[in-house]
Structure formats: structure tokens, C-alpha cells
Amino acid sequence: MPDLIKYETHGAIALLTLNRPEKLNALNYATNDRLLELLEKIESDTTIRSVVLTGAGERAFSAGGDIHEFTESVKAGVDVAVKDFCKRGQTMTARLESFSKPIIAAVNGIAFGGGCEITEAVHLAVASDQALFAKPEINIGIPPTFGGTQRLPRLAGRKRALELLLTGDRFSPQRAYEMGLVNKIVPHEQLLSAAFDMAERIIRHSPLAASRIITSVTRGINTTIEEGLLIEREQFARMASTSDIHEGLDAWIARRTPQYTGT
Numbered sequence: 001m002p003d004l005i006k007y008e009t010h011g012a013i014a015l016l017t018l019n020r021p022e023k024l025n026a027l028n029y030a031t032n033d034r035l036l037e038l039l040e041k042i043e044s045d046t047t048i049r050s051v052v053l054t055g056a057g058e059r060a061f062s063a064g065g066d067i068h069e070f071t072e073s074v075k076a077g078v079d080v081a082v083k084d085f086c087k088r089g090q091t092m093t094a095r096l097e098s099f100s101k102p103i104i105a106a107v108n109g110i111a112f113g114g115g116c117e118i119t120e121a122v123h124l125a126v127a128s129d130q131a132l133f134a135k136p137e138i139n140i141g142i143p144p145t146f147g148g149t150q151r152l153p154r155l156a157g158r159k160r161a162l163e164l165l166l167t168g169d170r171f172s173p174q175r176a177y178e179m180g181l182v183n184k185i186v187p188h189e190q191l192l193s194a195a196f197d198m199a200e201r202i203i204r205h206s207p208l209a210a211s212r213i214i215t216s217v218t219r220g221i222n223t224t225i226e227e228g229l230l231i232e233r234e235q236f237a238r239m240a241s242t243s244d245i246h247e248g249l250d251a252w253i254a255r256r257t258p259q260y261t262g263t
Helices: 029-043 067-075 078-098 114-121 136-140 148-156 158-167 173-178 188-203 207-220 225-240 243-254
Strands: 005-010 013-018 050-055 060-062 103-107 110-112 124-128 132-134 184-186
Touching (some): 005 029, 013 188, 029 078, 060 114, 103 114, 114 148, 124 188, 136 158, 148 158, 184 188, 188 207, 207 225, 207 243
Parallel strands (some): 060 110, 110 132
């Protein structure tokens, strides 16, 4: 059987490819679990500084959860459905959101349901001009379950999010960009190169500083400004005794390119 997720390294960048193109890269339980395993591996690998996440084939980033598998869980009862589907999906998107290394989604096609929720959860996203988004869960009588009722309103605003959540309508990459769901739109054939370029512009900086920024934003965005500022101070304090901060300051004063070690 082919790998559910292809894993490659390109220098300091890991490329993860959802690999069920015949199923539009639908997120079955095994795919979710494998993604968590690979993220664990990448997080502990100090040679990897950033992650690009995309979908196999020309049609889809991910069409969302595997409905056939989900249906069987629903038939098994509420507790099973919540544990197997909802909790598993929320754990996966929460892990993406709080991951200590920058994750960039390269949205190459359909990003429906869980595929859209992955895009919402990751730190950055580049969309192909052939991408297509939707929050279609209402069409099968459920709300989004991988965090979509929470993250999309925070990104897009309550009314714009509710329109998409309540209608299930598809929306273009341009609208996704306008709502803050993706950072940029590029011609389809330039998608991966654009995502890798974004990663390269990030990993030239201190990996520790990048991690502290991600933590500050992810934890702080859902708190009061006072609590957020406290988180920001805590993250700065964690940097203050590192080699990277001294290297950054010394390089700036000497007008040279810093050589960060991540220590």
C-alpha cells in the first residue's frame, strides 16, 4: 500500500503530501494518525526548520473527512463518533496550530471540510489559483468538527464565517485571501516553489525566535490583551539567555549575516 502521507526533506524544509488522490486526499483516521506521527518526528529533528503541507494529485488538497468511515462511527453510537472522528480531528488541527516550527499549507485544489480546517489551523498558507474552498458539513447535517466553528470566525469575522458555515457554499481562493485564510494566491504551476520560497524566508532567522513568535500568537490570540502581553514577555524571557539572541545582536552590530544555531 502507498504511504498515506509522503514525507520528503529538502534541506531544512520537510514536505508532507497527503497521499490519497483517488479519494481526493480525504482524511481517514489512519491519515490523521500518521500526520501526528510525522509531526512528532519532525519536531524532534533539529535539522528540519519548517514544513510545507500539500495534497497529491491535481484535484485536491483534501476533500475533508472520510465520510464512509465517519458513517460507521456514527452507527456505532455518539461516544464512538465523538472519540473516533471529532476528538481525533480536533487533536490533529490543534497540533498543527501549536506546532513549534512554521507550517505552510500549499493548497493545490479542493480544500473542503477538514481540508479547509487544516488551512485555518496552520500558520501560513499559499493557494493555487485553481484552489477551491468550502465548509460543506451542514450538507450532511453536522457542524464542522475539526475546529472550523472556532478558527474561521477568528480569521474571517463572525458574519462572514457564519455565511459560509450555514450555507455550505464553495468559495474562491480570492475570497479566502480577502478573509485572511491564505496569505497569497499564485499560478498553479508555481505553488510549491512559492511555498518553499516563503519557508526559506523564514528559516534564515533564529528557529527559537520563530517558535517563540508562534507560541505568543497562538496562545495570546484567544486571551485578553493583558494576558497576551504576559505571554509575550514570557516568550521573550525564554529567548534572553539563548545563544541565538546574542548572535543576532552581535551580527546586527557587526553588519554581518547571523549564523543561528538554535541554541
